[in-house]
Structure formats: structure tokens, C-alpha cells
Amino acid sequence: MARGIYVTGLGRRGGKSTVALGVCELLSRRVARLGVFRPLVADTGDDPLLDLLRERYRPDLPAGSVHGVSLAEAVAMVADGKREELVARLVERYRELERHCDAIVVVGSDFEEAAAGSHDGLHREFAFNARLANEFGCVVVAVVNGAGGTAASVEASARSALHGLTDLGATVAAVVANRVPEGVEPPALGVPTYVLRETATLAAPTVAEVAAALGAKVVSGDDAALERDVRDFVVGAAQVPLVLDHVTDGALMITPGDRADLLLALAAAHAAGELNPSGVVLTLGVPTDPRVLRVVARLSADLAVLAVEGASFETIAKATRLAGRLSPGRPRKVETALGVFEDGVDTGELAGCLDVTRSTRVTPMMFEYELIDRARAQRRRLVLPEGTDDRILRAAEICCRRGVADLTLLGPEADIHRRARELGLDLGGVSIVDPATSEWREEFAATYVELRRHKGIAPDLARDLVRDVNYFGTLMVHSGRSDGMVSGAAHTTAATIRPAFEIIRTSPGVAVASSVFLMLLADRVLVYGDCAVNPDPNAEQLAGIALSSADTAARFGIEPRVAMLSYSTGTSGAGADVEKVAAATALVRERRPDLPVEGPIQYDAAIDPAVAATKLPESPVAGRATVFVFPDLNTGNNTYKAVQRSAGAVAVGPVIQGLRKPVNDLSRGATVKDIVNTIAITAIQSA
The missing domain is CATH 3.40.50.10950 (Rossmann fold)
Structure with missing residues (x-):
């Protein structure tokens, strides 16, 4: 049975999304098959948080399998006196998902959703979530809103949530107070209690979210401009100097469409680096002169300009009610939320409270998060x-x-x-x-x-x-x-x-600097060396590469079992290339008698237990190798790319090894994620 963790909030806009994301991130490092579930979803089916969690952690799960029923269905069932039937249906949906998961994070329903249907059974949402947690067999992580609170008020809210859930029979694993001001420390409640600090960028909507909420037309600005956070609003109604004096970093200016002077002034100030606004909203449906828009686009292509039909007052009222949301298309906000969670929560302690046993399988995501x-x-x-x-x-x-x-x-x-x-x-x-x-x-x-x-x-x-x-x-x-x-x-x-x-030069005793790729397969991590530095190493150098690769594997938590690769297994073939590998293998055994190594060995015998049972049945490495040492750069480079492209593996590297201090090389096609991984690897090497 999968372990279930139910994240539920007490109060509106408490930041349950940040906590649910953080718990998922924590568990993704410990289990291979993490599931997410939401009992109630909006009638439209639009649930950005659920989409984010599913796509980030279990994209193989069908979208329809991770939620129970719509809010409208739930309200109708309760109104018809079918409350128990509703609970039974939600339990059934949860159990269906449970069969495919090692752990499941359940995101409780929101007070905003409950307000939309206040029939008996849903207006008592706190009790409803506690009941579901019990029926699912989940432990609860309770989230309370600490925005603007004092130490006393945060403690009172946290204590109320703890005792309220406990009185309803729920098992509370931890309490998290979110959006807590600086200086307010976690209260002592008898269960692990954490505080997450108020972070403006999390609460701020993006320009794209503002545009969607206003039904605005994007007049100018690229994708990056639409992803800017809106941290403030300023009304463009005065003369240019006065308005510019009030534009703060991240401010969105709202002004009538005929104020070309303000639009041009803001674009020029932004292009000159004097101001850093998030964008402009032109109101009243007044068309702006195309010549002005062309100048603005050339001055500042990354300044978003939106246009709406409504009046400025109406637009301001709508825009200022918006809050930022975590969703698949907001990677910067996701990273901010994870940073806030990891700063405030003792993840080791919380993992122990959630009682999730670490899986023996290692998925790419688990390995990458372990690096972080x-x-x-x-x-x-x-x-x-x-x-x-x-x-x-x-x-x-x-x-x-x-x-x-x-x-x-x-x-x-x-x-x-x-x-x-x-x-x-x-x-x-x-x-x-x-x-x-x-x-x-x-x-x-x-x-x-x-x-x-x-x-x-x-x-x-x-x-x-x-x-x-x-x-x-x-x-x-x-x-x-x-x-x-x-x-x-x-x-x-x-x-x-x-x-x-x-x-920097090589470390003492290292024959040659070399490289490895960490190959993240679906269920394990392998080490390939050397695939980037040494074109045709001799036996001495090849032995050095093997020893360095084994050390690198151990440094990253991979038990080194070294396969010295060749086109021949054991004594089945002959030739200079085979003899080089055999000599290198002998040197490795001489220098590290404790290190499991086999060679010469073919790739299939090194990785496939069935082939190994035929070719080298007594070998401790054959069929179980974790470190693959290629005889030359041509073989290694082509093999890692073939596995990367054909098997869908994530190739992290090249990781340079053998230097006194770490210097690592990026591919010129590296993604932002690749760079983050390499930075983490370099930090670990240097430690």
C-alpha cells in the first residue's frame, strides 16, 4: 500500500500550494513512483497546481486519474443526501491511483472552492478534509496562514489546526505556518512545526496571469516579458516626470491608451536601465498610434504592453485582486517556492515523520534532486x-x-x-x-x-x-x-x-585527467568514462581513468563495479586493443584489490544478467556493472550519445575528474537545467 500524505489548509491563501510542492519534491527523492491526487477540482477542470505536480513528478499518469470529482458533482451529491456515496467514490478513485504509486501526496480542497457551493457537508471543509485523510489512510501536513501575524497569532493558528485535526481523528505529521514575517519563530506544539517566510515574488502574479485575468490583448513583448512578476501597480494619470517617480521595480503601469507620452517615456527609461517596470496596460480600448508601438518595440522588446477595453478604475480593481499561482508554465515561481520550503523545513526530520522508506530504484529525478x-x-x-x-x-x-x-x-x-x-x-x-x-x-x-x-x-x-x-x-x-x-x-x-x-593540474597519483558522463536511466544511474577528453589512452592511462571513474561513482552514491569494455569478453578474442584493456584491468586490480572490476568484457555481458550468466557466470561485475570504461574516445562518445538518444537517458556531464580542484565543462547546447545540475555536481566535487 502506498504511503499517503494529505496537505490541507486552514484559512484562505495560506500557501498550501507551496507546501504541497515542497512535500512532493522531498518524496520524489525517496520513492520511484510518486502520485498526486486532488479530491475536488474546479468545474472547469482547470487546476494549475495539479497540472504542475503531475507533469513534474508523474507525467505517465493520465490527467483523469489524479483527481476525484468536480466541485459541482460534489455539491449535487451532498444536496441529494449522498454524502457517504461521495466519500466512497473519492476513496475508490484514490485506491485506483494507489495501485500505481509508492507514495501519494493529496492536496486538500480550498476554501475558495467551498465558498462557491455552501451546501451542507462542504461548508465544513476542515472536517471534510480530515474525514478524507482518515478514509485514505493518510497522515496530515496542516498549513496555516501566518501573513502579517505575530508570534502569538501564528502559534494560536497552528495550535488550532493541530487540535482541530486531532479531535477529528486525523494523524498530524507536521504543521507549517506559511507567509510568516521575519522574526517569528516556529511554536512548540509537540509535533514538528515549521515557518515559511513571506516572499513577495511568490504572491506576485506574472504579466501573463494579469493578461489572462483581464482578457487583455498582448500588443507588444516577448514570452520572457510576459513571465515578469508584477510586484506593484501605478496609475498613469499625471504628467510624465511625476508618474516615472512612482514606478518601482516590477510595477505594472495602468494608463489610458491615448497616453502615448507615458508609454514612450516608460519604454525609454526601461531601455536606458533607469527603471525596471513589469509592463503597461492600456485601457479604454483606445487604439495607440502604430508608430508609437513600433518605437516602443524597438526601444524595449522585453517590455510587455497589454490593451483592454475596460476603464482604468475597473482594470485596477481586477488586477490588484490577483495573486500568483504555481503552474507548469511558471518555472521561476516553482524554484522560488521550493527555495522557500527548503529554507524553512528540516527536510530530513519531515521525511522521517512521513515514514516513507527510500526506494532501492534510482530514477533520474531522484538523482537530480539528491544532487541539489x-x-x-x-x-x-x-x-x-x-x-x-x-x-x-x-x-x-x-x-x-x-x-x-x-x-x-x-x-x-x-x-x-x-x-x-x-x-x-x-x-x-x-x-x-x-x-x-x-x-x-x-x-x-x-x-x-x-x-x-x-x-x-x-x-x-x-x-x-x-x-x-x-x-x-x-x-x-x-x-x-x-x-x-x-x-x-x-x-x-x-x-x-x-x-x-x-x-590547477592533476591530483597527485592520478595518471591523467579524464571525464565521465552520469547516465540517468529510468531506474538507475551509470557512469561512462572517458567520453570527452582522452582520444586513445594507453593501458596505464586507461587504468587511471577506471580508478578515477570509480571514485567519482562513489562520490555520487553509486556503488562502483567497473567494466573494462572491449569487443571481447574474457579470453574469447585477441589483438592489440584487447590486450590493452587486459593490461589496464590488471593494473586496476593491482592498485585497488578491493574494487570489483572485470575486463576485457563486452557491453552486453557487463549490463545484462542473462548474458553475463552465459559468458562470465562467476564474475561479481558481469551483469551488474555500474561504471563502464571505454577503450577510446571514439567508442565512448558515440556510445553515450547512442544511449542518450535511443534509450531516453539523461546524460549529465562531462564531469572532469582527476584535477586538484573541480572545473567542469558544459555542452554549448546545455539547457538551464543542465547547467544547474553541473553546478550542483561541481559543488559536491569541491566538498
């Missing part, structure tokens, strides 16, 4: 040389929100700040260093001259060279100002790792 957890636990300082790349900036914001690492971006400070503003990013926790103007430049040049004295490097050349962001970043790592570096989104592999080979 481990990086957060040992927070390190990392440098990202490509500070002007949009993907790097977005990844840096996510890492700051999640507490993955303390980051330094390299590049012109004004350019980085301007681009971050244009993208609507918050880089408040990120340091920025410009190699061209840094006070460290002379020191780094002198260091490089000393390190490369045997090459006769002149001081003037060194001064020019250390302006290169990859050399500068590598010297930051060498000097201890950073614990590791991640680059390659806009540079070749050679440009990224050459400075590391020259400056």
Missing part, C-alpha cells in the same frame, strides 16, 4: 565565467533561490545587471567580477608567469591572457577565491579545460 540536496548541505563558492549568457543568468538565479552554491559571475558588471533586469531576474545573492578591471588581475598574471615559467611566458602576455574569462576563473579557483568552476555554454571544451590543465 547534497550541494545545499555543503554550500560552496563557484565561479561561472560566462556571466553574460542568458542560460547562465537563469541558472544562477535558480541556484541562488535553491541555495545550491554561492556564485560569482564574470563579465562587465553593468552589462550583467542590465541583462538580468531585461530578463526579469533577481541576482541579489550573486557576486560579479569583471576580469578587465579587477584588482586581482596583476596578482593572477604574476601567478600565471610563475606557473608557466618553463614555457617562457612573458608578463605582458600573461596580463592579456588573464583577461580571458576562463583563465581568470581558473585562477580564482587556484587562488582559493572559488572552490570550483563551470564553463562551456559559450566556449569549446578546449577553451574551458586547457587553463585547468595548465594551472
Whole structure:
């Protein structure tokens, strides 16, 4: 039977969505098959939170399998005296889902939904959710709204929720007070109690959400402009200087469509970097001169301009009632919510209270979230040389929100700040260093001259060279100002790792620096090496690659069982290539007698127990290998790409190994998610 966790709120807009997301994230690291369920959904079927949780954690579950009935159906059944039948139907739907899951997070119904139908049985929603939690066999995580509260009021709300649920027979695992002001600490209630801090970006709707609620037409602005948070509103009714004085960061200006002067002034101020508004809403249905709109689009393509038919007062009234919502199309808001949850909750303690046994299977999502957890636990300082790349900036914001690492971006400070503003990013926790103007430049040049004295490097050349962001970043790592570096989104592999080979160099006893890819398959993680650095290693180097790969596997929680790959298994074949692998295997056994290793061995015998039983029945590695060492770069690179594309595996890497301090290379096609994963990996390596 799947373990069930029922997340229910006490009070409107308490932030149950943030807690439900955080609990799902926590459990996704511990179970392979996580389910989500919502007993009641809106009559329209529109439930952004449920869509987000299903798509993020169990996209294989049909949308219709994760909810019970619509609010209208529930109201009708209660009105007809079929309350018990309603509960029975919801239990039946839950049990159907339970058969496909190891754990299920249930998101309780909302007071806003209950208000829409106040028939007997639904207006007592608190009791209704407690009853369902009991019928489902779930433990409860109760959420209370602490917005604007004092320590006394937060404690009273939390205590009321705890005793109310307990009196109704529910088992309360934890209480979470959300949107709590700074300075208010968790009350002592006898069960784990946590406080999540009020975060403006979570409560703020996006421009797209405002447009949808107003039925507005998008006149100008790209997708990124529509994803900006609306943190404030300003009415454009006065003259230009006075209105601009009142435009705060993230403000949405609402003004009649004939105020071309205000529209142009705001676009110009935004393009100049003087103001950072979220957008403009033009009211009254007054068409704006097309020439003005063309100028605005050229001045500031990432400034959203919306148009509505209604009057300004009506528009303001609607817009100011909106609140941000978690949904699949709001990744920045999702990362913010997870950061808030992880900052406020002792996830280890909560996982123990929820009593969910960790699965022996390791899915890609479980592995990726484990990386984030481990990086957060040992927070390190990392440098990202490509500070002007949009993907790097977005990844840096996510890492700051999640507490993955303390980051330094390299590049012109004004350019980085301007681009971050244009993208609507918050880089408040990120340091920025410009190699061209840094006070460290002379020191780094002198260091490089000393390190490369045997090459006769002149001081003037060194001064020019250390302006290169990859050399500068590598010297930051060498000097201890950073614990590791991640680059390659806009540079070749050679440009990224050459400075590391020259400056940081390999660890003592390591034959050669090399690389691995962490291959995240559907139910396990494998290590492939070397697929990116050494074209044709000799036996000595191949043994070194095997030992480094085994160490890397162990560092990331993968029990190393090493397969030294060849076109021959055991003594079935001969030739120089086979002999090289056999010699390398012998060296590995000599240097690490404790390490399970087999070779030469073919890939099928290494991974498939049935084939292994025929070819090498007594081997402790055959059929169970976790580390695959390829004989050359040609074989390794082609194999990892073949598995990645044909088996749908996630390839994380290349992870550079064997250096004194970690420097990792990104693919130039890396996604933001790839960059976040690599930052987490580098942080773990440096720890």
C-alpha cells in the first residue's frame, strides 16, 4: 500500500500550494513512483497546481486519474443526501491511483472552492478534509496562514489546526505556518512545526496571469516579458516626470491608451536601465498610434504592453485582486517556492515523520534532486565565467533561490545587471567580477608567469591572457577565491579545460585527467568514462581513468563495479586493443584489490544478467556493472550519445575528474537545467 500524505489548509491563501510542492519534491527523492491526487477540482477542470505536480513528478499518469470529482458533482451529491456515496467514490478513485504509486501526496480542497457551493457537508471543509485523510489512510501536513501575524497569532493558528485535526481523528505529521514575517519563530506544539517566510515574488502574479485575468490583448513583448512578476501597480494619470517617480521595480503601469507620452517615456527609461517596470496596460480600448508601438518595440522588446477595453478604475480593481499561482508554465515561481520550503523545513526530520522508506530504484529525478540536496548541505563558492549568457543568468538565479552554491559571475558588471533586469531576474545573492578591471588581475598574471615559467611566458602576455574569462576563473579557483568552476555554454571544451590543465593540474597519483558522463536511466544511474577528453589512452592511462571513474561513482552514491569494455569478453578474442584493456584491468586490480572490476568484457555481458550468466557466470561485475570504461574516445562518445538518444537517458556531464580542484565543462547546447545540475555536481566535487 502506498504511503499517503494529505496537505490541507486552514484559512484562505495560506500557501498550501507551496507546501504541497515542497512535500512532493522531498518524496520524489525517496520513492520511484510518486502520485498526486486532488479530491475536488474546479468545474472547469482547470487546476494549475495539479497540472504542475503531475507533469513534474508523474507525467505517465493520465490527467483523469489524479483527481476525484468536480466541485459541482460534489455539491449535487451532498444536496441529494449522498454524502457517504461521495466519500466512497473519492476513496475508490484514490485506491485506483494507489495501485500505481509508492507514495501519494493529496492536496486538500480550498476554501475558495467551498465558498462557491455552501451546501451542507462542504461548508465544513476542515472536517471534510480530515474525514478524507482518515478514509485514505493518510497522515496530515496542516498549513496555516501566518501573513502579517505575530508570534502569538501564528502559534494560536497552528495550535488550532493541530487540535482541530486531532479531535477529528486525523494523524498530524507536521504543521507549517506559511507567509510568516521575519522574526517569528516556529511554536512548540509537540509535533514538528515549521515557518515559511513571506516572499513577495511568490504572491506576485506574472504579466501573463494579469493578461489572462483581464482578457487583455498582448500588443507588444516577448514570452520572457510576459513571465515578469508584477510586484506593484501605478496609475498613469499625471504628467510624465511625476508618474516615472512612482514606478518601482516590477510595477505594472495602468494608463489610458491615448497616453502615448507615458508609454514612450516608460519604454525609454526601461531601455536606458533607469527603471525596471513589469509592463503597461492600456485601457479604454483606445487604439495607440502604430508608430508609437513600433518605437516602443524597438526601444524595449522585453517590455510587455497589454490593451483592454475596460476603464482604468475597473482594470485596477481586477488586477490588484490577483495573486500568483504555481503552474507548469511558471518555472521561476516553482524554484522560488521550493527555495522557500527548503529554507524553512528540516527536510530530513519531515521525511522521517512521513515514514516513507527510500526506494532501492534510482530514477533520474531522484538523482537530480539528491544532487541539489547534497550541494545545499555543503554550500560552496563557484565561479561561472560566462556571466553574460542568458542560460547562465537563469541558472544562477535558480541556484541562488535553491541555495545550491554561492556564485560569482564574470563579465562587465553593468552589462550583467542590465541583462538580468531585461530578463526579469533577481541576482541579489550573486557576486560579479569583471576580469578587465579587477584588482586581482596583476596578482593572477604574476601567478600565471610563475606557473608557466618553463614555457617562457612573458608578463605582458600573461596580463592579456588573464583577461580571458576562463583563465581568470581558473585562477580564482587556484587562488582559493572559488572552490570550483563551470564553463562551456559559450566556449569549446578546449577553451574551458586547457587553463585547468595548465594551472590547477592533476591530483597527485592520478595518471591523467579524464571525464565521465552520469547516465540517468529510468531506474538507475551509470557512469561512462572517458567520453570527452582522452582520444586513445594507453593501458596505464586507461587504468587511471577506471580508478578515477570509480571514485567519482562513489562520490555520487553509486556503488562502483567497473567494466573494462572491449569487443571481447574474457579470453574469447585477441589483438592489440584487447590486450590493452587486459593490461589496464590488471593494473586496476593491482592498485585497488578491493574494487570489483572485470575486463576485457563486452557491453552486453557487463549490463545484462542473462548474458553475463552465459559468458562470465562467476564474475561479481558481469551483469551488474555500474561504471563502464571505454577503450577510446571514439567508442565512448558515440556510445553515450547512442544511449542518450535511443534509450531516453539523461546524460549529465562531462564531469572532469582527476584535477586538484573541480572545473567542469558544459555542452554549448546545455539547457538551464543542465547547467544547474553541473553546478550542483561541481559543488559536491569541491566538498
